[in-house]
Amino acid sequence: MREFNQAVSLGRDCQPAAQSRRHFGKQNCPSCVFDHQVTPHPALIAYLENDCRGFFERDDLEIAPQGWVQNKRYKTQHMHEFPNGIEQDYERARSRHDHICENLRKIIYGRVPTLFVCRSKTPELADTVSAIIRSKNPRLRFHVLVVVDRPDLPPTKPFPDDWRGNDDYYSSAFSEFRIIPRRLTVGEVVGQQATRFLGHLRTGKF
Numbered sequence: 001m002r003e004f005n006q007a008v009s010l011g012r013d014c015q016p017a018a019q020s021r022r023h024f025g026k027q028n029c030p031s032c033v034f035d036h037q038v039t040p041h042p043a044l045i046a047y048l049e050n051d052c053r054g055f056f057e058r059d060d061l062e063i064a065p066q067g068w069v070q071n072k073r074y075k076t077q078h079m080h081e082f083p084n085g086i087e088q089d090y091e092r093a094r095s096r097h098d099h100i101c102e103n104l105r106k107i108i109y110g111r112v113p114t115l116f117v118c119r120s121k122t123p124e125l126a127d128t129v130s131a132i133i134r135s136k137n138p139r140l141r142f143h144v145l146v147v148v149d150r151p152d153l154p155p156t157k158p159f160p161d162d163w164r165g166n167d168d169y170y171s172s173a174f175s176e177f178r179i180i181p182r183r184l185t186v187g188e189v190v191g192q193q194a195t196r197f198l199g200h201l202r203t204g205k206f
Contacts, residue, residue: 001176001177001178002115002143002176002177002178003113003177003178003179003180004113004114004115004141004142004143004177004178004179004180005028005112005113005114005179005180005181005182006028006029006030006107006112006113006114006115006179006181006182007020007024007028007029007114007115007116007117007177007179008020008029008030008032008104008107008114008115008116008117009029009032009034009035009116009117009118010032010034010039010044010116010117010118010129010144011034011037011038011039011044011118011119012034012038012039012040012041012044012118012119012120013037013038013039013119013163014035014036014163015119015163015164015165016117016118016119016147017029017031017032017034017035017117018163018164019117019147019164019165019167019170019174020117020174022164022167022170023170023171023174024174024179025179027181028179028181030103030107031100031103032100032101032103032104032107033047033052033097033100033101033103033104034047034104035100036078036080036081036100037076037077037078037079037080037081038076038077038079039076040074040075040076041120041122041125042074042075043055043071043074043075043076044118044129045128045129045132046074048108048129048132048133048136049132051105051136052101052102052104052105053101055071055074055076055097055101056071056093056094056097056098058086058090058094060072060073060074061078061086061090062086063086064077068082069081069082069086078093081093081096081097108133108136108137108140109136109137109140110137110140111139111140112182113140113141113142114140114141114142115142115143115145115177115179116129116133116142116143116144116145117145117147118144118145118146118147119146119147119149120146120147120148120149121148121149122146122148123146123148125144125146126144126145126146129144130142130144143177145173145174145177147169147170147173150166150169153165153166153169154166156168
């Protein structure tokens with residue numbers, strides 16, 4: 001069994017993040033930018049190659065025909081960030097986007113052994129993503145797990161939670177991996193508490 005200290009979602013949508021937290025525990029799955037948006041694979045590659053910078057510019061955002069906000073340049077879909085519209089919510093959404101992009105940069109350029117989880121129709125995506133991450137940080141011990149889409153498998157939970165997918169299928173994909181939490185230093189604990197407090201200030205939720 002392969003052991004890592006954390007599991008991180010690379011999209012394509014919310015499903016890998018939700019399944020990783022279900023299986024490995026929320027405390028072992030840091031929040032990153034791909035948890036809350038739909039990210040086509042070309043956009044994922046662009047995010048990684050460009051250190052997650054330049055992907056949430058106001059001029060690139062528009063209202064899609066379906067009613068949600070999309071990035072017309074990179075084709076990402078943002079279904080949760082703009083409940084009151086682009087003009088009213090942009091600054092708050094931009095601040096949050098920048099924050100969770102920074103989370104991913106710290107992971108990629110850090111030293112914490114990481115299991116990256118991605119949902120795709122093509123398992124070959126793992127090779128492309130792995131090459132990019134390795135070029136950014138040759139010292140990082142990581143693995144990119146691509147969970148291949150299985151539309152023939154029914155979701156475990158009914159609507160409105162059917163978006164989470166099939167629990168047994170993900171559990172099988174995760175079965176060869178184990179997440180062992182890394183013991184944090186005092187400085188890291190203080191930093192996490194400060195980050196959490198600032199997050200509360202941003203959202204107004206305590």
